[in-house]
Amino acid sequence: MKIIKISQIPRTSTDSPLFTGGPVTRQDLIGADSSKFFNMAIVHFSPGSRNKFHVHSSDQVLLVTEGVGIVATEAEQRTVTVGDVIHVQAGEKHWHGATKTSTFSHITVTQVNSKTEQLEP
Numbered sequence: 001m002k003i004i005k006i007s008q009i010p011r012t013s014t015d016s017p018l019f020t021g022g023p024v025t026r027q028d029l030i031g032a033d034s035s036k037f038f039n040m041a042i043v044h045f046s047p048g049s050r051n052k053f054h055v056h057s058s059d060q061v062l063l064v065t066e067g068v069g070i071v072a073t074e075a076e077q078r079t080v081t082v083g084d085v086i087h088v089q090a091g092e093k094h095w096h097g098a099t100k101t102s103t104f105s106h107i108t109v110t111q112v113n114s115k116t117e118q119l120e121p
């Protein structure tokens with residue numbers, strides 16, 4: 001058993017072309033070195049920041065922990081808030097991020113070795 005204190009995990013910048021609109025940080029909670037089955041991290045979006053359309057090779061679960069965000073597919077765009085759980089199926093084209101006026105944080109869970117493919121420049 002391992003107990004993780006989120007307050008003791010530093011936020012690291014996600015300097016990646018997948019993100020746009022402002023700073024995004026990440027706290028890696030459980031990775032491939034700790035689990036054979038899943039990765040888990042908290043992603044923090046500044047107001048107006050988001051990721052670009054992308055797909056994952058595994059299902060993804062998002063649990064909203066702070067602020068107000070947007071989760072979108074090609075067919076719909078939904079506003080989400082603290083306590084909402086989003087299930088994105090493997091291969092589903094989507095993006096998620098903060099509204100223009102709020103920060104937004106979520107816990108993300110994917111399978112170990114899941115690949116992310118960015119679909120917009």
